Amino acid sequence: MPNVPTLAEAGMEGFDAGIWIGLAGLRRERHLRLSEKLSGAANDALKADEVRTALKRQGTRSGGGTPKEFADFIRADIEKWAAVLASPGSAK
Numbered sequence: 001m002p003n004v005p006t007l008a009e010a011g012m013e014g015f016d017a018g019i020w021i022g023l024a025g026l027r028r029e030r031h032l033r034l035s036e037k038l039s040g041a042a043n044d045a046l047k048a049d050e051v052r053t054a055l056k057r058q059g060t061r062s063g064g065g066t067p068k069e070f071a072d073f074i075r076a077d078i079e080k081w082a083a084v085l086a087s088p089g090s091a092k
Contacts, residue, residue, distance in 0.1 A: 020063075020077070022070050035067050 007015045023042055026035045043064040045051050055062050065073075 020073075022074075024067075024070060024074065026067070039065075039067050 007017075023038055026038075046055075046062045046064045052062065
């Protein structure tokens with residue numbers, strides 16, 4: 001789409017609207033060992049050269065981390081978008 005301006009060209013400097021994918025939904029207190037095992041397996045996979053190469057080829061950044069870090073990330077993203085929606089001029 002060569003005639004479509006980037007967000008920065010459209011006057012929206014610093015706009016970050018990436019997508020993310022992760023493992024969530026286990027109640028950590030209830031399924032602590034399973035949550036830690038899945039998190040460890042996912043983190044190990046993200047360290048594998050084959051996976052890193054495939055993700056890089058797709059233009060994807062891999063993160064990894066702990067279940068708590070992911071929960072904190074989700075919470076911060078929700079707060080970010082709630083503030084955007086609450087700002088004047090947002091399309092509600």
